[in-house]
Amino acid sequence: MSFELPKLGYAYTALEPLIDARTMEIHHTKHHGGYTANLNAALQGSGHEGKTIEEIMKIAGTLPAAVRNNGGGYYNHNLYWEILTPGGSKEPRGVLLDAIRESFGSLTALKDAFVKAAITRFGSGWAWLLLDNNKLVVSSTPNQDNPLMDVAEVKGRPVLGIDVWEHAYYLNYQNRRPDYVEAFWNLINWDEVTRRFKG
Amino acid sequence: MAFTLPELPYAMDALEPFISARTLEFHHGKHHQAYVNNVNNLIPGTPFEHATLEEIILKADGGIFNNGAQVFNHTFYFEQFSPFGCREPLGALKDALDRDFGSIAAFTDHFNKAAATLFGSGWAWLVVNIDGKLEIVQTSNAGCPLRDGKKPLLTCDVWEHAYYLDKQNLRPKYIEDFWKVLDWKVISLRFGA
Incomplete structure (x- = not known):
């Protein structure tokens, strides 16, 4: 069984003007597509075929770099497209908002911490x-690592990733990463983040 | 002593079509400049306040290393191009x-x-x-x-x-x-x- 590049649940133009269609198309077909193909190639004959992507993430540090890097790239982009949708709730509500307030004090404080982590990586x-022992925390990882990996400094279940x-x-933004991070924040589908939070 | 952004030894469009003027404008004018600004902002009051870039590269860590090394690396990178250069090693x-x-x-x-x-x-x-x-x-x-x-x-x-x-x-x-x-x-x- 090999991994497949998921189709997006919306058109490449759906996030315009904040994320342009050309960026979306190259990001999805070339970058995510590349990680998918390279992951499948790296897994061939490795003895790890048939594992889920989550199972692979948990032992990524013991696997060849090609599996860690491309497996991370595959998982991370799957999550990215799903939480970045044109629809859904634009503000966290209910149990998720309660958990955000408990962990960060306020939604504004979460946003500040998340934006800072994104800008300073x-x-x-x-x-x-991510959810670390039922507590929400913010972290960042290099390259295509993620909090599911055994090598992550802060481990847990990702509910939102940029x-x-x-x-x-x-x-679209060239050197202006902060402008992109701000745009991203306004495109989050908090219904999907809530679904991931509830697990 | 503050570091300054070295000027490119050629025009922004000199490496076209292989490296575009637009790429150089951002790469030199924004990225390289930001590394210069950042290291200048980070070193006052640290042991690296009067250090050379080489000393920073050898001994610093964190933001001072990252920005100082990127100043050096980019200067080193941009200086090696020319529109009329020698295209093979001799x-x-x-x-x-x-x-x-x-x-x-x-x-x-x-x-x-x-x-x-x-x-x-x-x-x-x-x-x-x-x-x-x-x-x-x-x-x-x-x-x-x-x-x-x-x-x-x-x-x-x-x-x-x-x-x-x-x-x-x-x-x-x-x-x-x-x-x-x-x-x-x-x-x-x-x-x-």
């Missing part, structure tokens, strides 16, 4: 909101 | 490349592979190692071979910002075009120095 990587590789924003 | 440098890699073609293949496979942001380098041999190394993010006692001769920036406006995901195409604007005279001078 040096080089390529991701910033995350790609801060330059390929995620360079055509 | 003389003692060519002999050393033949000696340590077997041939110029083998060196080029090896370097291209290092540049293409560095995962994430970083740099590929041709260096002289502590035994006096030429070697190819990869560094992540702001990494610089000076930190490991190696003398850099040539570098390719493979942060996506170096090529994304021109080539998007096609990093190998950027690396192929990189050679077409490289001035080997600059590399020979570094090798001989």
